[in-house]
């Protein structure tokens with residue numbers, strides 16, 4: 121499978137290049153970065169001390185020619201810029217980028233009528249298992265428990281709450297028959313009044329080099345349950361993303377998430 125990695129000099133881009141180079145059946149076909157990137161023209165493997173023959177480029181049309189799949193961990197503006205070229209050239213797309221607005225998500229979903237798309241705010245197997253655990257926890261703790269979602273990430277992260285925290289909120293809200301758009305509380309300040317029963321609160325921490333911690337707290341009277349996932353390396357995200365690209369090898373169109381890729385859709389307790 122011929123893979124193109126966007127955001128090639130970013131934290132995830134580099135991890136993805138290393139993972140692609142180490143995965144049997146995968147060829148690094150191209151590497152893209154922003155037009156202002158200091159890495160343009162450099163070998164994509166330079167940061168590993170390797171020569172791959174793939175030079176980091178800004179010419180998306182040229183790089184995408186002949187590719188099978190793009191893995192994109194960048195910024196919503198970048199993803200939506202690459203999208204028409206993927207459609208035009210029939211190149212599948214794995215999107216790990218977070219922070220899309222509703223219109224951006226709709227554009228990706230529409231693209232999946234022409235190409236295969238895997239869209240997931242977190243590609244780690246453990247996080248996707250946690251989504252399942254949360255579904256069950258929410259169904260059991262369906263009344264008498266206040267739900268709060270706490271996430272912590274590195275100081276360079278630009279979107280909040282994290283895509284994973286929002287997805288956790290969605291999973292819990294759906295399990296309880298609530299609409300996250302109606303029950304989410306994003307931070308509190310001043311005289312807030314007492315907590316309303318059916319709300320789901322989000323708290324965001326940004327600092328240092330924290331890779332990604334997520335906790336869903338079910339706080340009852342006299343006890344509390346915390347479901348926590350902590351990432352200690354970006355490798356888990358990259359491994360999941362390359363697995364998603366391989367999953368798309370047999371697909372020409374369609375909208376998928378990591379639950380599809382990992383075969384978790386039908387897993388019930």
Ligand SMILES: NC(=O)C1=CN([C@@H]2O[C@H](COP(=O)(O)OP(=O)(O)OC[C@H]3O[C@@H](n4cnc5c(N)ncnc54)[C@H](OP(=O)(O)O)[C@@H]3O)[C@@H](O)[C@H]2O)C=CC1
Nearest residue numbers: 127130131132154193194195198216217218241242243357
């Ligand atoms: N789904 C998942 O499992 C995970 C998702 N993520 C998400 O992936 C994204 C990237 O994270 P991370 O690697 O830490 O971020 P970085 O800032 O380290 O990397 C982003 C890369 O994208 C490039 N880029 C940014 N804007 C544009 C643009 N408009 N056009 C072209 N290229 C652009 C940057 O280039 P330059 O620096 O030159 O601007 C950089 O190379 C985030 O949305 C994050 O939330 C992260 C980890 C896991």
Ligand SMILES: O=C(O)C1=N[C@H](C(=O)O)C[C@H](O)C1
Nearest residue numbers: 218241242277282283284332
């Ligand atoms: O920006 C990050 O680093 C991460 N972003 C994703 C998110 O927003 O959920 C996934 C992971 O938590 C790391």
